[in-house]
Amino acid sequence: MAKRETTKAGTKGESRQQSQAALTSQPELEGKLSAEQDAGERTHERPVFVPRVDIYETETGLVVVADLPGVSSAGLEVTLEKRVLLIYGRVEENAPEGYSQAYREYAVGDFERQFTLSGDFDINGIEANLRHGVLHLAIPRAPEAAAKRIKVTSGS
Amino acid sequence: MVARMQYRVYPFRNIRRLQDEVSRVEFPAVNVFVNQDGVIITAELPGVRSEDLDILTHRDSVTLSGERHTETEEAQGYHRRERGRGRFVRTVSLPFVVDPNKVAADLVNGVLTLDLPRAEEDKPKRINVKASKEAGHG
Numbered sequence: 001m002a003k004r005e006t007t008k009a010g011t012k013g014e015s016r017q018q019s020q021a022a023l024t025s026q027p028e029l030e031g032k033l034s035a036e037q038d039a040g041e042r043t044h045e046r047p048v049f050v051p052r053v054d055i056y057e058t059e060t061g062l063v064v065v066a067d068l069p070g071v072s073s074a075g076l077e078v079t080l081e082k083r084v085l086l087i088y089g090r091v092e093e094n095a096p097e098g099y100s101q102a103y104r105e106y107a108v109g110d111f112e113r114q115f116t117l118s119g120d121f122d123i124n125g126i127e128a129n130l131r132h133g134v135l136h137l138a139i140p141r142a143p144e145a146a147a148k149r150i151k152v153t154s155g156s
Numbered sequence: 157m158v159a160r161m162q163y164r165v166y167p168f169r170n171i172r173r174l175q176d177e178v179s180r181v182e183f184p185a186v187n188v189f190v191n192q193d194g195v196i197i198t199a200e201l202p203g204v205r206s207e208d209l210d211i212l213t214h215r216d217s218v219t220l221s222g223e224r225h226t227e228t229e230e231a232q233g234y235h236r237r238e239r240g241r242g243r244f245v246r247t248v249s250l251p252f253v254v255d256p257n258k259v260a261a262d263l264v265n266g267v268l269t270l271d272l273p274r275a276e277e278d279k280p281k282r283i284n285v286k287a288s289k290e291a292g293h294g
Contacts, residue, residue, distance in 0.1 A: 031185065052238040056231035065226070067239055069200035069266035094267070096196045099189035102251075106185040106200060133202040133266015 035112055047109030051087065061121065061140035068111050069133040070094070078128055078137065080121070086114040087135065183244045184220065184268075194273040195250050202266035203239070211261055211270065216253045218272060221245040253278040 033050040054065040064085070068076070071089030079086045089111040095101070120142040127138040184199040199220065201209065209222040226241040253275045260271040 052240070054226060054237050054239050055235040056228070056237075057233050057235070058230045059232065062235075063228075063230070065239065067202035067266070069202040072265050094198065094269070096189050096269075099191045099196055101187065102190040102195075103186070103188035105182075105187060130265075132205055132263075133200075 032106055046093075047107050048112050049107075049109050050113050051089070051111040053113065055115075058138075061125075061138060062117070064115070064135075064137040064139065066111075066113070066135045066137075067133065068130070068135050070108065071111060071130065071133065071135075073130050076130055076135065078126075078135075080117075080123055080126065080139075083117045083121075084114055085117055085137075085139075086112075087137075088112045089135075182246055183240055184246060186246070186248055188248070190251065192274075192279075194271065195252075195254070197248060197268075197270040197272065199246075199268045199270070200266060201263065201268050204263070204266070206263045209263065209268070211259075213254055213256045213259055213272065216250045217247055218250065218254070218270065219245065219247045220268075 033052075035048040035050045051066040051068050053067070054063075056063050056065075064087075066087055068087075068089040070091040072092075075090035075092070077086075077088040077090075091108055091110055093108050095108075117139070122140045122142045125140040127136075129136050184201050186197050186199045189196040189198075197218065201222070201224075203224050203226065204222050208225070209220065212219040212221075221244065223243045224239075224241045226239050250272065254272040255275040258273045262269045262271075
């Protein structure tokens with residue numbers, strides 16, 4: 001049962017893995033990176049960007065730091081499902097009224113990025129905090145699962 | 157110790173630095189909005205606290221400077237390190253002189269909104285033309 005689930009996730013994740021492969025290459029150093037859209041349809045038409053992240057190991061787990069300028073805690077969604085960590089931040093357009101745009105260097109849009117975590121993590125112990133447009137996610141590693149020996153009974 | 161750790165994480169640091177210099181886009185990126193009464197500049201400054209940000213206006217230019225801190229003591233090794241860090245300075249020229257006393261800056265969720273009203277003495281003045289009676293061809 002469990003085995004079937006993982007294979008299903010594996011085939012489903014193939015196209016996802018391709019876009020992840022594109023993500024693993026180091027992005028350019030400055031400027032915003034537009035996210036590669038998968039087949040999923042969006043309800044509103046606006047650009048989606050890949051947030052820049054730092055991911056590092058600590059003694060207790062993993063820390064993900066993501067630049068999400070313009071995202072408030074109400075517009076942020078972080079999910080962890082089957083080791084896939086998804087960060088989605090909605091950004092409200094804030095063009096001032098009564099003004100015309102004279103110069104544009106960046107576009108306003110949402111942020112989305114996902115990672116596949118290796119190893120087991122303690123989902124309930126995740127600490128998330130969003131400050132100054134930067135998300136800090138501390139993901140503690142799960143305490144090592146006690147090894148379980150399965151007794152095999154022979155049917156003779 | 158720190159330097160050695162960075163070197164281990166980034167063996168191609170010098171190449172990256174060269175790339176950085178070649179394909180440099182100024183930080184922060186700005187959007188500029190204009191009407192006849194002033195300019196509004198918005199900039200994405202994730203992770204910059206208001207106390208780390210310095211805004212200077214001089215006549216018809218505004219300079220943003222500050223620092224992005226991403227260093228942390230608890231990191232034992234990086235999987236990804238993409239976020240920008242270090243000091244930044246950016247000067248934007250404006251189409252007119254601003255009134256430095258009326259400038260308002262607002263930093264919310266890492267997005268700066270800078271309201272720069274046009275100086276009163278710099279605004280165009282409408283000159284009323286008086287029709288002189290003597291000059292009339294009536």
